[in-house]
Amino acid sequence: MPSTTRKRITLRELRENPERYRGILQTAETFKPVVARFLAAKKEAERVFENLRHADMDEASAYLREHPMSPEAIAALIHVAHRALMLEKARAAISSKLAKDPKQAVMRETYKLWQEWRAGKAIYRSAAAFARAMVAKYPVIENPVTVQRWVTAWSRGSVVK
Secondary structure, three states: OOOOOOOOOOHHHHHHOOOOOHHHHHHHHHHHHHHHHHHHHHHHHHHHHHHHOOOOHHHHHHHHHHOOOOHHHHHHHHHHHHHHHHHHHHHHHHHHHHHHOHHHHHHHHHHHHHHHHHHOOOOOOOHHHHHHHHHHHOOOOOOHHHHHHHHHHHHOOOOOO
């Protein structure tokens, strides 16, 4: 059975050779009204979302009675709300995971020690010496390179919470 390899068609090639790809262009034309309806619904949903951002349930109900939404906008709003809920759950899950991670606690302690070093309260010859000292102090850190990465991030302004 011979295998055929399909060539990827670029947008540039479509524009330069419209007669060669007539079927693709016709199909793309049929999508234009769908895309236009979607963009209009998205815009409507964003407008409603902005108006209801800080509203309570009674205010939201009153607003929606006065400004009925299209079914497409309702679908877009549901999608946005569902996505926001999933992101919130993911953030909570990662926060919970990080709170239980012993390396995170050590990172916070190491950050405090790094701040003391930077303030002159502790003396280390270099970031590498500091990293080796932290590995010796905290066995959960297996590699001094990890501490050196943290130090680099902290030096650039990234703060540990």
